Amino acid sequence: MSEEPNSEEPQSEERPKRPRRRRLLPTWRMALGAAALTALAASGAFLAGYLLVDIPAPNTAAAAQNNVYLYSDGTQLARDGEINRQKIDLEDVPETTRQAVLAAEDRDFYNQSAVDVTAMIRAGWNMLRGEGKQSGSTITQQYVKNYYLGQEQTLTRKTKEFFIALKLDSQVGKDEILAGYLNTSYFGRNSYGIQAAAQAYYAKDAADLTTAEGAYLAALLNSPNLYDVAAHPENKERALARWNYVLNGMVAEGWLKPSERADMTFPTPGPAKPPTGLSGQRGYIVEAVNRYLVDNDVLSERQLSRGGFRITTTIDRRKQQAMVEAVEKELLSRLSDERQVDRYVRAGATSIDPHTGEVVALYGGVDYTRQFVNNATRRDYQAGSTFKPFVYAAALEHGARTRDGKRIGPNTVYDGTSGRTVVGPHGPTTWKPENEDDADYGKIPVSTAMNKSVNAVFAQMGVDVGPEKVKKTALALGLPERTPGVVDAHASLSLGTASPSTLDMAQAYATLANHGKRVDHTLVKEIVQDGEPVRVPEPPTTQAVSRATADATTAVLRGVVEKGTGATVKAAGRPAAGKTGTAEEDRAAWFAGYTPDLATVVAVMGQDPRTGVHKSLYGAGGLARVNGADFPSRIWAAYTARALQGSPVKNFELKPGGKHRVPKASPDPSEDASPDTDPTQVTDEPDDSPTLEPDDGEDAATDGTDGARGPAPTPDDRGNPDGRNGDGDPREDRDKRRDNGSDRGSERERDRADERNDRGHGDKDRRGHREDDGKGGDGGGGNDKGTADDEDGRGDRDGHERSAAPSGTPRPTPTPSGATSAPR
DSSP states (O other), rough: OOOOOOOOOOOOOOOOOOOOOOOOOHHHHHHHHHHHHHHHHHHHHHHHHHHOOOOOOOOOOHOOOOOOEOOOOOEEEESSSSSSOOOGGGGGGGGHHHHHHHHHHHHHHTTTTTTOHHHHHHHHHHHHHHOOOOOOOOOOHHHHHHHSSOOOOOOHHHHHHHHHHHHHHSSSHHHHHHHHHHOBEEEEEEEOOHHHHHHHHHSSSSSOHHHHHHHHHHHTTTOTTTTOTTGGGGHHHHHHHHHHHHHHHHHHHSSSOHHHTTTTOOOOOOOOOOTTTTTHHHHHHHHHHHHHHHHTSSOOOOHHOOOOOOEESSSHHHHHHHHHHHHHEEEEEEOOOOOOOGGGHHHHHEEETTTTEEEEEEOOOTTTTTSSSOOTTOOOOOOOGGGGHHHHHHHHTOEEEOOOOBBBOTOOOEEEOOTTOOOETTEEOOOOOOGGGGGOOOEEEEHHHHOOOHHHHHHHHHHHHHHHHHHHHHHTTTTTOOOOSSSSSSSGGTTTTTOHHHHHHHHHHHHHTTTTTEOOOOOOOEEEEETTEEEEOOOOEEEEOOOHHHHHHHHHHHHHHHHTTTTTGGOOOOOOEEEEOGGGGSEEEEEEEEEEEEEEEEEEEEEEEEEBBBOOOOGGGGGOOOOTTTHHHHHHHHHHHHHHTTTTTOOBBBSSGGGGGGGGOOOOOTTSSSHHHHHHHHOOOOSOOOOHHHSSSSOOTTOOOOOOOOOOOOOOEEEEEETTTSSSSSOOOHHHHHHHTTTTTOHHHHHHHHHHHHHHHHHHHHHTTTGGGSSTTSSOOOBBBBOOOOOOOOOOOOOOOOOSSOOOOOOOOOOOOTSSOOOO
């Protein structure tokens, strides 16, 4: 048996096992998977953001625009609203200005995406590191920020901006985005949008910007306050550098020739003006225009509040300035802080072109930001004797007769005794109006009574005509039906208890100046919104009263200017017609008048600035009392002379319907009238006005009556021994003739007899009462003193007229004896 060798093999030493190391770096598979997951998450987030973030409605401030108001020549008058912005179309921005903005802000705008991701990441990273707020936006993103979001720079807002910009870029064109950007960007000087900026820096529309000016405005977008060289001249070098950067960018992009660039000089902007808004007369005009638009259903208040309208008014820039200067020179310069009463003084005025109805000038007060009530349109001061022409026009238009049957005309004789009893349809009344200073004029023709503004005459005439007919005529001429004191027609209406505005009165007097043809006033010529015109209706035109009535009234009012209380306005150097007026207790003084081509009404009023209570003007401006012949007439004359400067002198072409409707003592021509033509010239020929029927049913006299001789007047006609002078009952013998028909068909002959009778009385009164011509103030005689129910018996001491009731609270009209109610 064999033996195995007994040998031991040497055992090897066991080595310790090394711990297995974990991989710290991902494999390529892991990296790829992670990248895929990240991309998937980012895509999901992007998709979610794109789907969830909608394009919102514009923010309120960005959508808001102001309304721009222009003078009739297209220059800017005012703008309203807190945001100074006017949207314009892209085509209204010069191409070079658009290119300048692109050169300054986003040269690849038309070729690149709506967002710059690299710039956004850089801006976001810097904000996270605390390095301040960063930008990095394209024009599209800036537009989104301006129009849809806000100006806060946060990651949340940047995220919204990113998605909205992408959506917007896919839904609208680049031109629309650029237009929006130009209309919403801030350029400094409280101007939003390129149009407002062009006005703020260069006082022109954006369409008129030069290349150099457009480049400067583009430079402002980077830092408006920093680069305003007028406000910060110390930064001019930096502004020049930015301006050059913009122009050089235009050259680099091929938008500007190097030769043109080399010839450009820096376009220094105009000085920065403090915000004027609605200061001065602007606010009054804007208020009047807005009220006109709303009242005439052109625009609603809601539409106006939204803004965006470009409104061309009828206000004539030169005439408006003339009005302001006239008030300052003839009134404000005469006031003193040392007189308490001078603090009560207010002024209002309106001027209208009678042929077009356009309001060419309007004065509302010293400053809209200091006196908020518009004195041109307010209706709380009585018109006083400026209402008397309406009474006379009503008498002519309705063929009215005196109480003894005489046809009322310029030569009809009335009793001008102060305090005489007014006789109504049923006999004597309790109304005994007094004249100013209690002056007695005896028997005077109507023309003289108008010159001297005799209350006693027009109180009786108003009753003879009838308050309702006076009201009807006043409304036809242009007073609104809602005028306080007109709605309820009482006898005292004849003495001016109504409270129209200067605008209302200018409308009515413009109708007289236009031969009885009423053209409703307008304050607006054109309206445009977003480039589209808004319909503005043409002012309606109506024949309010016959031409014969209007021209006969003008003929009498010419005498007021030439020889009566309105003589002050002859300083205008133009043939004029008009009437002075003063409210009860000297609370307001008026002058309402017109030339053939301009009707203007001026009122000076008294009001406590703290309480708003009406105040008397005794002592104002250093005068014992203020009346229509003082401040209002002087303002009227100064304004009219300046407003019509350079235009030919026009004379009145009157066709009053016959010589019997013209005052017998025609006033002398104005010294400054055309030398070859009498400004009082009357065309003695019938016109085409309708024949008017008298109230008593008899045939009216033909307008062309020439005063040929008829039957001799009776002794009673000549002497009128009973003293009634047209105020008593009709003469008994005439009643008998009417009853038996003996004078049937002889109405024309009786009118001629009345005319001769009037002439006789007029001549006698002119001889017998010439010494009275100096009574009263206002440069021409007696004033309206008494009222329908004057409690204290005082006149308003204005020198020529006084209304019948205190301002603001028309007094009740006394009921004539025998009547059951006040006349209506």
